[in-house]
Amino acid sequence: MVVTVASLKGGSGKTTLACCLAVHWHLQGRAPLLIDADPQRSAMRLAERPRALGGVALREQADADVWKTVEDSRSRYGVILVDTPGFDSEITVSALAAADLVLIPVKASPLDVDRMMDTVRILMSGVRGWTPTFRCVLTQTMRGSVIARHVREELEASGFPLLASEMPNRVAFPEAGLFGATPSLMMPEGLASRDIAAIAAEVEALFPATRALCA
Template identity: 60%
Template sequence: MSTIITVATMKGGSGKSTLASCLAVHWQLGGRRPTLIDADPQRSVARLAARERALGGVPVIEDATETASEVARRIVVGGGPVIIDTPGFRSETTTKCLAASDFVLVPVKASPFDVDRMLDTLSMLVNTGNDWHAIYRCVLTQTTRDSVVAKHIRSELAAAGFRLLESEMTNRVIYPEAALWGATPSLIESTGPAARDIAAIAAEVDNILAIKQAA
């Protein structure tokens, strides 16, 4: 299945680059030949790829210009999934990547301080205009499983009409630790809990896309 998946929020530190790189590595290990596009001028994904484990060999294309979405459309043809990491601010690059996407993942940090701004961000993302044909899902990040905060944010999002993946990216120190080596949990502890979180998120995305394609 060749698909363009964009990871976007207007908030820094919500886990975009981590989620984008973890999903790409997961699919790479499964033989799906993904490509990462780093459309953030801060170059988090490109920097990871420059470290020792080089994201397990996932190809990374750096393009923070408005042509990033065209690059994505070109390389997705006949290939594996293309995962685009975007900057944490409103930009024409992000808008165009959203328009080119089949699926948009919106990581939401499970912090009560972030909720209000995040609801605004979501409205903006989901209402990008006529071009929008993607499916989107929010995904809770840096959660403590079954915590009151995560449950509360889940229900606030649902009440505001936003759709959310069941799976969460639980807060685990293995994410920043793995990043020290340019790796992700799937590469350094493939059967550990963080790798299982990522596998569960990837499976949910695959399922939703499969249902879309069948429709």
């Protein structure tokens, strides 16, 4: 299973989501590979910090050849995650071409939603001949606020499929990053760790055959 995390909106939570899912599946023994396709090297730099993302397998390929790296690695890993840049659509389209699933993190605000819709149109029209399966994921949502519910309804009404699970705004995410970790490593029983487990379970349910292979 290849999961590309993409959005042409900077700061939407791509790197956080990609790293958190990679570490979660690593701790579950699913042999993930995390590919950093962002020239900013955010995931690579996180892995240079003391906890080194828990030792998850990591590769850097920040150019339009990233699809080849994915194809070369596919048979050796249970799941491949690709973190993409927030701006370069050439690299991102290459990463999409190899994806079984595209996760599009989107912050719960009208400005972010508009940009996300552009993202989907630009990216999907760049992948010739087919449209990868994609799901939006609401990120940095605030507990008790109504905006996330409104945005969810708006996206669903516009036909943008959305995961039921969200990545809420929690300080545990950036705090874990300080140590080159994710909440699943720092606080396995904590709320942020459970948020990621819920997202991971939804993704796995989309690919039941892969789940059987990797379990």
